[in-house]
Amino acid sequence: MQFLQPHSWREALEARAAHPGARPIFGGTDVMVDLNFGRKRPETVIDLTRVPEIREWNREDGLLRIGAGVTYTRAITELGNLLPGLAMASRTVGSPQIRNRGTIGGNLGSASPAGDALPPLYASHAVIEVASTRGTRRIPVGQFIIGPKRNVLEPDELIIAFIMPEAEGPQQYAKIGTRNAMVIAVCSFGLALHPESRSVGACIGSAGPTPIQPRDAENFIEDVIEEHDLWESRAEIPASALDRFGVLASEAAMPIDDVRGSADYRRHAVGVLARRTLTWAWNEHRGVAG
Amino acid sequence: MSTTTRTTGGAIGASLDRIDGPRKVTGTAPYAYEHRVDNPLYLFPLRSEIVRGQVTGIDASAAEALPGVVVVVTHENAPQLADTGDRELAILQSGEVAFRNQYVGAVLAETFEAARHAAGLVEVSYAEEPHEAELREDGDLYTPEQLNAGFPTDTEEGDVEEAFSSAAVTLDGRYTTPMEHNNPMEPHTTVAVWKAGDLTLYESTQGAHPVQRTVAKIFGIDRNRARVVAPYVGGGFGSKGLPHANTILAALAAQMVEGRPVKFAVTRQQMFTGVGYRTPTIQKIRLGADSEGRLTAVTHDVIEQTSKIKEFAEQTAAVTRSMYATDNRRTTHRLAALDVPVPSWMRAPGEAPGMFALESAMDEMAEKCGLDPIEFRIRNEPEIDAETGLPYSSRNLVACLREGAERFGWRDRTPAPRSHQEGRWLVGNGVASATYPVFRLPGSRATIRYEGDDKYAVEFGAADVGTGAWTALTQISADAIGVGVDNIELRIGDTAFPFASVAGGSSGITAWGSAIFEAARVFRERHGDNPSEGDEVQARTPNNPETENYAMHAFGAFFVEARVDVDTCEVRVPRMTGVFAAGKIINAKTARSQFMGGMTMGLSMALHEESLVDGRFGHVINQDFAEYHIPTNADIGEMDISWIDEDDPYVNPMGSKGIGEIGIVGSAAAVANAVYNATGIRVRDLPITPDKLIQ
Ligand SMILES: Cc1cc2nc3c(=O)[nH]c(=O)nc-3n(C[C@H](O)[C@H](O)[C@H](O)COP(=O)(O)OP(=O)(O)OC[C@H]3O[C@@H](n4cnc5c(N)ncnc54)[C@H](O)[C@@H]3O)c2cc1C
Numbered sequence: 001m002q003f004l005q006p007h008s009w010r011e012a013l014e015a016r017a018a019h020p021g022a023r024p025i026f027g028g029t030d031v032m033v034d035l036n037f038g039r040k041r042p043e044t045v046i047d048l049t050r051v052p053e054i055r056e057w058n059r060e061d062g063l064l065r066i067g068a069g070v071t072y073t074r075a076i077t078e079l080g081n082l083l084p085g086l087a088m089a090s091r092t093v094g095s096p097q098i099r100n101r102g103t104i105g106g107n108l109g110s111a112s113p114a115g116d117a118l119p120p121l122y123a124s125h126a127v128i129e130v131a132s133t134r135g136t137r138r139i140p141v142g143q144f145i146i147g148p149k150r151n152v153l154e155p156d157e158l159i160i161a162f163i164m165p166e167a168e169g170p171q172q173y174a175k176i177g178t179r180n181a182m183v184i185a186v187c188s189f190g191l192a193l194h195p196e197s198r199s200v201g202a203c204i205g206s207a208g209p210t211p212i213q214p215r216d217a218e219n220f221i222e223d224v225i226e227e228h229d230l231w232e233s234r235a236e237i238p239a240s241a242l243d244r245f246g247v248l249a250s251e252a253a254m255p256i257d258d259v260r261g262s263a264d265y266r267r268h269a270v271g272v273l274a275r276r277t278l279t280w281a282w283n284e285h286r287g288v289a290g
Numbered sequence: 291m292s293t294t295t296r297t298t299g300g301a302i303g304a305s306l307d308r309i310d311g312p313r314k315v316t317g318t319a320p321y322a323y324e325h326r327v328d329n330p331l332y333l334f335p336l337r338s339e340i341v342r343g344q345v346t347g348i349d350a351s352a353a354e355a356l357p358g359v360v361v362v363v364t365h366e367n368a369p370q371l372a373d374t375g376d377r378e379l380a381i382l383q384s385g386e387v388a389f390r391n392q393y394v395g396a397v398l399a400e401t402f403e404a405a406r407h408a409a410g411l412v413e414v415s416y417a418e419e420p421h422e423a424e425l426r427e428d429g430d431l432y433t434p435e436q437l438n439a440g441f442p443t444d445t446e447e448g449d450v451e452e453a454f455s456s457a458a459v460t461l462d463g464r465y466t467t468p469m470e471h472n473n474p475m476e477p478h479t480t481v482a483v484w485k486a487g488d489l490t491l492y493e494s495t496q497g498a499h500p501v502q503r504t505v506a507k508i509f510g511i512d513r514n515r516a517r518v519v520a521p522y523v524g525g526g527f528g529s530k531g532l533p534h535a536n537t538i539l540a541a542l543a544a545q546m547v548e549g550r551p552v553k554f555a556v557t558r559q560q561m562f563t564g565v566g567y568r569t570p571t572i573q574k575i576r577l578g579a580d581s582e583g584r585l586t587a588v589t590h591d592v593i594e595q596t597s598k599i600k601e602f603a604e605q606t607a608a609v610t611r612s613m614y615a616t617d618n619r620r621t622t623h624r625l626a627a628l629d630v631p632v633p634s635w636m637r638a639p640g641e642a643p644g645m646f647a648l649e650s651a652m653d654e655m656a657e658k659c660g661l662d663p664i665e666f667r668i669r670n671e672p673e674i675d676a677e678t679g680l681p682y683s684s685r686n687l688v689a690c691l692r693e694g695a696e697r698f699g700w701r702d703r704t705p706a707p708r709s710h711q712e713g714r715w716l717v718g719n720g721v722a723s724a725t726y727p728v729f730r731l732p733g734s735r736a737t738i739r740y741e742g743d744d745k746y747a748v749e750f751g752a753a754d755v756g757t758g759a760w761t762a763l764t765q766i767s768a769d770a771i772g773v774g775v776d777n778i779e780l781r782i783g784d785t786a787f788p789f790a791s792v793a794g795g796s797s798g799i800t801a802w803g804s805a806i807f808e809a810a811r812v813f814r815e816r817h818g819d820n821p822s823e824g825d826e827v828q829a830r831t832p833n834n835p836e837t838e839n840y841a842m843h844a845f846g847a848f849f850v851e852a853r854v855d856v857d858t859c860e861v862r863v864p865r866m867t868g869v870f871a872a873g874k875i876i877n878a879k880t881a882r883s884q885f886m887g888g889m890t891m892g893l894s895m896a897l898h899e900e901s902l903v904d905g906r907f908g909h910v911i912n913q914d915f916a917e918y919h920i921p922t923n924a925d926i927g928e929m930d931i932s933w934i935d936e937d938d939p940y941v942n943p944m945g946s947k948g949i950g951e952i953g954i955v956g957s958a959a960a961v962a963n964a965v966y967n968a969t970g971i972r973v974r975d976l977p978i979t980p981d982k983l984i985q
Pocket of ligand 1: 025027028031032054068093101102104106107110116117153157158159160182183184
């Protein structure tokens with residue numbers, strides 16, 4: 001096995017172009033497990049940890065542009081106030097060791113429906129920036145991930161960053177696991193309120209082939225909020241509407257039975273999490289604790 | 291001449307720090323794989339890709355061509371074993387495959403990486419035969435002659451059917467526990483080397499001498515030509531109690547490269563085949579009681595599995611034979627022989643799954659009788675041990691229940707199920723009893739030698755599997771000899787020392803400690819208080835005549851608070867109380883860890899552990915720690931652990947009863963009972979996962 005260690009973004013893209021079958025590696029928390037389990041045995045591995053460009057984040061045209069190599073720990077400590085939903089999700093990942101090494105770019109690369117960083121990206125309509133020696137393109141996250149562990153990355157492309165707006169309202173992330181730490185989600189739910197654009201972003205994790213944006217639920221609750229003029233009045237969302245939001249989210253899920261949980265349980269739990277995260281976020285919007 | 295003043299005890303009972311602690315935290319305590327050997331080879335196993343059938347061809351050419359590969363061992367070229375009677379251990383003697391992932395060969399190479407890579411290049415072809423790898427209640431069952439540890443298969447007293455028909459209250463419950471894998475942190479590892487017909491094994495084992503005897507027999511050599519070294523062991527929980535095929539594979543392969551050490555560490559995934567596991571169980575319990583809540587009939591019928599190649603019959607219903615008083619009782623065990631690896635010991639084999647069922651049933655029955663579950667148990671407290679007809683040497687279950695109720699705050703419990711909610715959490719409390727027999731394994735010997743300078747060497751081959759035996763045995767030696775712990779030089783974990791029985795069945799301290807006391811007595815008799823350098827005696831664990839007069843068991847009680855999310859049904863256990871009556875506690879600190887470890891494993895059994903087999907392919911599919919869950923630190927809340935001061939003059943000279951296993955016995959039921967109290971949902975099939983609590 002060949003191990004390449006480019007020191008600049010340019011070198012990285014050239015290495016990738018020269019070795020289309022190569023496997024990029026950043027934190028290695030997925031790649032090394034695959035190697036160890038004998039699932040994949042690439043001829044070439046390209047280590048991206050020495051590439052400074054993808055470890056940075058900055059503001060660009062009023063948006064946040066976050067390098068693929070930003071770890072969960074940094075998402076919590078450096079981006080916690082700007083992207084509270086992503087920070088909440090990051091806190092649920094693995095253990096301190098995994099959060100120190102694992103990256104959001106790696107989560108996008110793996111494209112697991114259970115990836116904890118993904119629902120917050122969907123809920124805030126993040127865009128993924130990918131590049132090759134041929135050029136750069138930007139793809140909305142919902143089009144970037146196309147199936148279980150499948151994304152649209154071409155063999156010569158690398159993920160350089162993802163771009164999303166700074167939180168303009170409350171954000172939430174909730175995850176169900178059968179233990180309190182070091183657990184792959186049985187199901188999860190990310191939610192973001194966008195008071196300026198008067199919209200609600202939501203995403204279901206680990207209950208379908210990809211993360212799923214429950215559009216009917218989003219549209220329904222946006223209509224309810226408009227109809228009752230709740231963005232301004234900051235009054236409570238009627239309980240029946242919260243329930244309906246949960247039901248619609250639950251209907252959008254496409255879960256399967258697996259070792260972590262049954263499909264029926266997942267469908268039920270997605271509804272609970274949807275209702276819960278909306279309640280929490282809305283309470284925050286109203287300035288009410290809890 | 292020694293001038294030491296003799297102490298009159300005091301070491302036993304002290305909270306001495308682990309004497310092996312500094313060596314372990316500084317990394318200087320060698321575990322099996324870490325023993326320095328010259329010029330080793332690394333072994334990577336080949337494992338069958340079918341469940342049952344024959345190997346029809348092996349193409350190792352690509353593997354053999356790889357740089358660093360020394361030999362590919364298969365049944366076509368492996369040396370013959372002298373004894374093939376044990377079919378679990380008689381590996382590579384034919385092309386027969388008896389279960390999925392069974393060893394069909396191994397690669398030896400200069401590096402681990404080369405061995406592993408080469409193993410992936412060996413092409414094995416098979417003739418496949420139909421198989422049955424899943425336990426089914428309606429499958430073919432048979433009655434074993436006897437159970438593990440020699441317990442009888444079935445028992446019957448009185449007339450149960452008659453008693454049921456006249457009982458005021460009856461309960462009929464079916465409980466199941468899943469297959470579980472021991473998974474000690476240190477996997478099974480062996481370093482094997484043959485030199486001039488002598489075999490040395492650096493082995494991760496619970497018993498150096500038992501391994502020595504097994505390999506000597508299998509390889510047809512004299513016992514004293516096989517040496518087994520195991521000074522430090524990273525856990526076993528029973529899986530290292532009996533040697534498994536991995537040890538034989540390493541030794542067999544090493545025979546082909548005479549003189550070169552062969553290192554074999556089983557990977558975590560490989561730990562899910564071939565090193566033992568807890569059988570799944572299907573248990574039916576019927577209870578009958580009179581109107582006062584006194585049990586008039588108890589039956590406990592068990593179905594479990596074994597392997598077609600070797601019988602292991604877990605004694606699941608044995609606890610029910612003595613736990614509570616009744617005049618009419620029946621227990622039975624039936625086995626399904628399947629195309630599966632051989633089940634074996636896992637912490638409290640029999641007691642752990644059996645008490646989950648019995649103590650769940652007792653909780654259900656208490657409610658049916660309208661009694662508090664503690665009161666119900668106290669009403670059914672026996673006068674004597676029903677299994678032997680003997681009185682107990684000491685039985686303090688009631689004291690444990692009462693003390694635990696006090697410490698836990700049981701009186702604040704709301705008895706009606708689903709009657710206490712705090713925010714989104716349904717809160718419930720549960721209780722269960724624990725018991726474990728005092729096993730006394732024969733044959734251990736201890737040497738005591740005065741080495742001058744006030745130092746006494748104490749030697750025998752016992753293995754400390756991480757329990758704290760190094761420390762506790764030093765304390766016992768100090769009191770037995772009548773000196774301070776600093777005057778003791780303990781040497782264990784090597785067959786170069788006298789025979790020691792296995793660290794299993796919570797029997798180690800009883801067996802080895804009794805040998806130490808006997809040796810110390812003989813030493814003083816022969817050499818007096820002022821021995822000369824080199825004075826030495828060896829003595830054997832004496833028979834204990836009191837075992838004819840008394841039944842000997844440890845007891846305990848668990849109290850659990852469970853919280854269940856009212857919507858998602860996630861279960862959390864913020865606190866557990868355990869009170870034990872286990873005789874004299876030798877070391878308060880290490881004992882607490884044993885109890886806590888047992889209770890943690892009980893919680894794990896209740897909520898997490900389950901090996902899932904895909905019957906089509908015959909192997910465990912969740913064979914890693916991402917999918918086979920054990921609790922993390924974040925899952926363990928407050929652990930309140932204490933014990934009753936128990937003075938039992940009959941068990942052994944220390945007055946101790948064994949503490950390694952009792953913590954897991956019944957603790958899973960206490961969790962299930964607390965979940966019931968919280969939710970009103972009785973989960974009879976472990977583990978208790980959220981989807982079983984959705985209404
Ligand atoms: C013990 C443990 C616990 C875990 N717990 C969680 C958890 O709770 N939640 C969760 O979501 N995940 C969890 N994971 C999975 C893993 O940590 C995450 O998916 C993490 O985000 C991967 O990031 P990484 O940098 O380590 O990726 P790597 O392993 O380096 O790479 C992952 C994938 O992305 C590709 N890749 C990486 N960087 C790029 C790039 N710049 N361009 C193109 N492709 C790229 C790689 O080729 C590979 O396919 C856990 C893993 C372990 C080992």
